[in-house]
Amino acid sequence: MVPQNPPSDRPRRDVVSFVRRGTRLSRSRQEAWDRLAGDFVLDVPRGERDTVPDPDTSLDLREVFGRDRARTAPLVVEIGSGQGENIAAAAAVHPERDHLAFEVYLPGIAQSLDRIERAGSPRNVRLVPLDALHSLPTLLPAGSIGELWIFFPDPWHKSRHHKRRLVNPPLLDAVLPLMAEGGVLRLATDWAEYAVHMRTVLDADPRLDSLHPGGPRPAGEPSDPVPEETPDRGWAPRFEGRVRTSFERKALDAGRLVWDLAYGVRGSRPEPGYSDPEAPASGA
C-alpha cells in the first residue's frame, strides 16, 4: 500500500511568483537568440531547478560588464523585465550605468535581445534567465545595487495566491542587503489593490523610506475597485525613466490607473517631485 504522505528527501518547493509558460521560440526569436544570446544572456550554472543558480555561483560584475578600470558604474537591476523595453532603452541612454535584467520567460528574453540590438547593442546590459527572488542573494554581493525596478509585476488576484506576489517581505529580505547606500526601489502597478498591498509591505519595512511622502494618488477614476484603505499620500510621480510597455498600454486602455512607488534604503534623500507633504490633493 502507498503511504498517504511518503517521506521525501526532495527539496521543499519554494513559493514562486511566476508560472513557467512555454519555452518554445518562434523562428525570428530563435534567430535573435542564436545571434545575440552569447553576448547578452548570462549562462549561469544551474542549481536544483533550472530557474535558480548553483549556490556556489556568484557574479563578478566587473567581468560581466567588461569594465576594465576599478568598478564605479552604478548597477540597475530589473526584476520581471518582460520584453525588455525598459532595460534596452535605459542601457542605451545611460552608458555610465550597468543594467541587469531578470526574466524567467524565455520568449520575453529573446524579444529583449532583439530590442537591445535595435537600441544599438549597448555593452552595459545583460539578461539573466532566472528567478530573481531565489537568485539575487546568491549572485550579487552586498551593497551592489543602486536601483531596483519592478514594473507591472503579475498581480496574482486571488487571496490564496497573494503569497505568490513578488512584492512581499521575502523579496525585501532577499534584496535589501544587496542595495547600495542611498539605493532606490522603483515600482509600478496598474492594479489598485496590488498597489495598496505594495504600500503595506514597503511602508512596514523599517529599512525603507518613501521618497515621496507627500505624493498624491494618480489622478482619475480607475475602472478597478480602489480599496477603502488606499493611502491618500506617499505615491511617486511617474518615473520618467519608464518606457510605456504593452502591459501599461493595455492597462490604460482598460481604464485602470498606474500607481508608481519609490522608496529609498534608510538614509536616502527624498526626490524632487512630490516629496512636499503639502503637495496638492489627487487630481488638483
Ligand SMILES: C[S@@+](CC[C@H](N)C(=O)[O-])C[C@H]1O[C@@H](n2cnc3c(N)ncnc32)[C@H](O)[C@@H]1O
Ligand atoms: C506582467 S509582466 C511585466 C513585464 C514588464 N515589467 C513590463 O512592464 O512590461 C511580469 C513579468 O515578470 C516575470 N517574473 C515574475 N516573477 C519573476 C521572478 N521571480 N524572476 C524573474 N522574472 C519574474 C514574468 O515572467 C513576467 O514576464
